[in-house]
Amino acid sequence: xxxxxxxxxxxxxxxxxxxxxxxxxxxxxxxxxxxxxxxxxxxxxxxxxxxxxxxxxxxxxxxxxxxxxxxxxxxxxxxxxxxxxxxxxxxxxxxxxxxxxxxxxxxxxxxxxxxxxxxxxxxxxxxxxxxxxxxxxxxxxxxxxxxxxxxxxxxxxxxxxxxxxxxxxxxxxxxxxxxxxxxxxxxxxxxxxxxxxxxxxxxxxxxxxxxxxxxxxxxxxxxxxxxxxxxxxxxxxxxxxxxxxxxxxxxxxxxxxxxxxxxxxxxxxxxxxxxxxxxxxxxxxxxxxxxxxxxxxxxxxxxxxxxxxxxxxxxxxxxxxxxxxxxxxxxxxxxxxxxxxxxxxx
Amino acid sequence: xxxxxxxxxxxxxxxxxxxxxxxxxxxxxxxxxxxxxxxxxxxxxxxxxxxxxxxxxxxxxxxxxxxxxxxxxxxxxxxxxxxxxxxxxxxxxxxxxxxxxxxxxxxxxxxxxxxxxxxxxxxxxxxxxxxxxxxxxxxxxxxxxxxxxxxxxxxxxxxxxxxxxxxxxxxxxxxxxxxxxxxxxxxxxxxxxxxxxxxxxxxxxxxxxxxxxxxxxxxxxxxxxxxxxxxxxxxxxxxx
Ligand SMILES: Nc1ncnc2c1ncn2[C@@H]1O[C@H](COP(=O)(O)OP(=O)(O)OP(=O)(O)O)[C@@H](O)[C@H]1O
Ligand SMILES: [Mg+2]
Numbered sequence: 272x273x274x275x276x277x278x279x280x281x282x283x284x285x286x287x288x289x290x291x292x293x294x295x296x297x298x299x300x301x302x303x304x305x306x307x308x309x310x311x312x313x314x315x316x317x318x319x320x321x322x323x324x325x326x327x328x329x330x331x332x333x334x335x336x337x338x339x340x341x342x343x344x345x346x347x348x349x350x351x352x353x354x355x356x357x358x359x360x361x362x363x364x365x366x367x368x369x370x371x372x373x374x375x376x377x378x379x380x381x382x383x384x385x386x387x388x389x390x391x392x393x394x395x396x397x398x399x400x401x402x403x404x405x406x407x408x409x410x411x412x413x414x415x416x417x418x419x420x421x422x423x424x425x426x427x428x429x430x431x432x433x434x435x436x437x438x439x440x441x442x443x444x445x446x447x448x449x450x451x452x453x454x455x456x457x458x459x460x461x462x463x464x465x466x467x468x469x470x471x472x473x474x475x476x477x478x479x480x481x482x483x484x485x486x487x488x489x490x491x492x493x494x495x496x497x498x499x500x501x502x503x504x505x506x507x508x509x510x511x512x513x514x515x516x517x518x519x520x521x522x523x524x525x526x527x528x529x530x531x532x533x534x535x536x537x538x539x540x541x542x543x544x545x546x547x548x549x550x551x552x553x554x555x556x557x558x559x560x561x562x563x564x565x566x567x568x569x570x571x572x573x574x575x576x577x578x579x580x581x582x583x584x585x586x587x588x589x590x591x592x593x594x595x596x597x598x599x600x601x602x603x604x605x606x607x608x609x610x611x612x613x614x615x616x617x
Numbered sequence: 618x619x620x621x622x623x624x625x626x627x628x629x630x631x632x633x634x635x636x637x638x639x640x641x642x643x644x645x646x647x648x649x650x651x652x653x654x655x656x657x658x659x660x661x662x663x664x665x666x667x668x669x670x671x672x673x674x675x676x677x678x679x680x681x682x683x684x685x686x687x688x689x690x691x692x693x694x695x696x697x698x699x700x701x702x703x704x705x706x707x708x709x710x711x712x713x714x715x716x717x718x719x720x721x722x723x724x725x726x727x728x729x730x731x732x733x734x735x736x737x738x739x740x741x742x743x744x745x746x747x748x749x750x751x752x753x754x755x756x757x758x759x760x761x762x763x764x765x766x767x768x769x770x771x772x773x774x775x776x777x778x779x780x781x782x783x784x785x786x787x788x789x790x791x792x793x794x795x796x797x798x799x800x801x802x803x804x805x806x807x808x809x810x811x812x813x814x815x816x817x818x819x820x821x822x823x824x825x826x827x828x829x830x831x832x833x834x835x836x837x838x839x840x841x842x843x844x845x846x847x848x849x850x851x852x853x854x855x856x857x
Binding site for chain 2: 469481482485486
């Protein structure tokens with residue numbers, strides 16, 4: 272392994288493990304609960320960072336899979352009581368749903384814009400459908416779906432196959448943080464495989480990928496489904512964080528937030544969306560407690576500022592800035608050489 | 618017994634609304650052949666290529682590859698059968714380096730070290746060594762064409778379709794491309810579309826002339842190039 276690679280994997284691994292083990296010792300419970308939420312949102316941000324930033328699929332309704340994961344966990348947890356199977360279902364259901372949706376979209380070869388429109392529509396349909404199930408006849412097994420009232424008192428995670436031993440808030444934090452690390456390093460590993468490289472190539476030029484002989488439709492479907500599974504895992508953790516889920520999880524605002532996190536952090540990076548999700552979730556919470564300015568207006572403002580001033584996002588801008596600093600001396604020499612060369616133009 | 622052509626089209630037709638881009642074309646190319654396809658702008662050459670590679674599904678007629686009908690198949694399936702294409706507008710991965718571009722093409726049919734070896738060979742053959750680590754989007758037009766040619770070669774096709782491979786190249790690059798085409802033809806069949814007559818003279822053996830979606834003339838290079846009808850369509854006159 273090269274030094275560069277050791278650093279690029281080692282630094283986030285060390286920081287991640289330090290946060291995983293250290294924060295429960297350092298923070299009081301209230302703050303740790305807040306941080307858990309930010310971690311969950313970071314996982315959600317990574318799901319879109321992968322699908323959009325590397326797969327080139329602009330999914331405007333990533334919250335659909337987040338919400339499906341949350342509801343799938345809640346409803347099965349009420350019915351089963353033990354949380355192991357519900358966790359699996361919370362990941363599997365959005366994955367399969369996305370695979371079916373992806374099949375229609377990618378094998379139907381609809382254009383990019385329509386992928387955006389369809390994914391947005393799907394999450395709005397889910398919102399309306401779940402929202403209108405308030406009356407008690409809407410139930411799945413022993414779980415009332417609850418409509419706009421949502422589902423309160425969702426059974427929390429237990430240690431695998433040990434239903435009486437439920438996770439405490441600091442355990443939930445550690446599960447969330449470990450999930451974030453697994454997802455982050457998992458995506459980085461995928462991007463190094465042939466599948467990941469083909470995916471990035473599809474973003475660059477889908478036609479040429481097909482001329483080479485790879486099935487672009489299948490690759491996109493797989494990436495889309497994988498992203499949905501990650502969003503589902505985030506949904507499952509989200510319910511456990513608040514032991515509550517309501518249809519607003521499917522709302523347009525929720526979908527828009529995910530897109531903004533990724534944009535602000537930097538499309539085509541992983542660290543960027545993580546930082547974007549954490550920073551903006553923190554900001555939302557702060558603004559919420561101070562009642563000075565409406566959070567949606569603030570978000571809209573941030574979005575506009577970034578689109579106009581930092582269109583590629585923070586992380587690409589910062590890395591480029593550092594890069595140009597490092598490269599500056601050499602560039603000056605190159606320019607000087609050009610000027611000195613006969614026929615060189617200023 | 619007659620041998621089965623490598624590529625054969627029967628009554629191949631493509632209509633775009635009212636435009637008949639290709640009309641009832643019967644065409645065939647043998648294994649290992651080098652065929653040139655010429656014709657004025659809008660004659661239907663690129664559309665013809667798009668049907669051979671599955672980018673367009675013909676309105677009527679069919680394409681056969683070694684006797685098997687392939688029209689209607691997905692582009693990646695046709696690529697896997699062994700039809701490679703260099704498109705008229707270079708189709709490469711602009712955001713990746715030349716090396717990464719070639720790696721992708723080589724990784725389709727190979728594993729592990731064999732990929733690196735094939736990529737290295739292609740870099741040598743196409744003289745891409747000095748620019749291997751540069752982003753393809755930043756390369757000069759001629760260099761991008763060669764990267765694309767590398768992509769095509771690394772998929773190890775049976776037949777390669779080249780749509781205006783010398784377009785926008787300098788004279789030196791054009792000469793080099795002509796040499797390359799002869800070199801490639803030792804192992805692959807080729808169908809080459811070109812407008813540059815000097816280039817055609819350098820490489821041509823057999824020529825098919827398209828005009829307004831139909832085959833106008835077909836035959837050995839010397840005969841086709843001295844045909845009056847061919848001169849007329851190129852000068853803008855229409856053969857009676
Ligand atoms: N997608 C399309 N929709 C409508 N018309 C098209 C389409 N593609 C091609 N055509 C028309 O079909 C005809 C043949 O076009 P084609 O690109 O095949 O010509 P060509 O022989 O490759 O020309 P050139 O030498 O300029 O590349 C033209 O009249 C063109 O305008
Ligand atoms: Mg053309």
